[in-house]
Amino acid sequence: MAAEGSRYTVEELASKVGMSPRNIRAHQTRSLLSAPIRRGRTAYYDESHVRRLEAIKSLQRQGYNLVAIEAILGVRSPEPAGEALELLLQRLGREQPGLVHALARHGVLVRGENGSVEMVRSRLMRSVVGLNRAGVHTVPSLQMLSEVLDRLRLIAEDLVRSTGQRIVSATPTLRAGAMSTWDELDTRTDLLTNSMIGLLTEAFRVALENFGPTAMPDLLAEWGGESPLHPHGSPTIDIG
Template sequence: MEELAAQAGITVRTLRFYRERGLIPPPRREGRIAWYDDHHLARLRTIAALLERGHTLNGIADLSTAFESGRDVHEVLGLGLPTEEEPVRLTPQELADHFAGEVTPENLTAAMDLGYIASDGDDIVHISRRLLDVSAALVKEGVPLAAVLETGRRVREHADELALLFAELLRTHADEKDAERLRPLAKSVVDAELSLALDRQLRGPGDARSPDGDGQSS
């Protein structure tokens, strides 16, 4: 315990307090000897980083509980399943930096329920770099993370329906090899339709501007 406290730059008393609060896991015991390892040191450094960023010990304890009760990374990403999305590995403090002040136990649990994030030892794995970057950008623009996650949940429902439509189309009119090759075309249709739908929604009723922005209706 003294060696771990020294490496973490804290006192033994503080280390005992963290252990009593459940902020670090218990050591491995061999007889009367308690062994701490790099896992404990990484957790202590994470706690220190979160404290520096303004998180309270109560908040860190809540986050730790939510995180450790979340799904394992293999359950979320699948075992060897192909994906076009690039997973991102983050430390808890890096996740906190992406969503300053918004990484609450409630939001963490919602993100885990969506399958956006999962636990992998002391790290967090986000299932998609694109989703991570877009979510962080929206929060930076003032959109609450809770609203971003709720919107993501609703988008997921529609995305699954769209994927089913195209999967059935490709299975019906293409063999398995061609279906994978034609996948980008299906995505392009969805992207174009979403762009047109946003045009309609953001213009609002009565806005008859043409696409070139000259204000003339055709």
């Protein structure tokens, strides 16, 4: 039951929006949700928190991840683009709305309030420009990127869960019951999450760097000089 004046404890808010208290606190940590109002030792949430959480849930149902949601809701500022990327983003917005939406679900791009396409993950987009300079058309590169992200999403979920379970099972002090306050749990969770993401990211980079330099020459030789993206002739640059 809601507190007087449409105020809710975290448990009441969780019940109202169908979300766990832990997730609510996690959204606060990411600045997706504003801090509650404290009355003595109790924290209260209001209808603005309800609306915000409903907006987050709606975007998640549409397939957006938290990075994309941060950009859509104005928590994460889009990153500045160079001239080549700016032209590419404008062109994508006009000619490839479906592709923009697919990449926005992964938090790579986001549509601004004025309909413009803005960049959230600059490193990924700059890699696409790098492929373009190597002779690969941009749209096929981005389509491949979207497909790769779809595949990696499932792999990442499995890796995070399996790696996280091993870490927690081997470290009793990381278990929720070993921590005295929610703040301590939130802080430890953030540190663990960021460290594990860093570990898995660098491990994947090492695996690719070990395999890529040998695999690409073999693939090019196998195709007899033709690119699978351009089977009828030489590739052309398509930014501009």
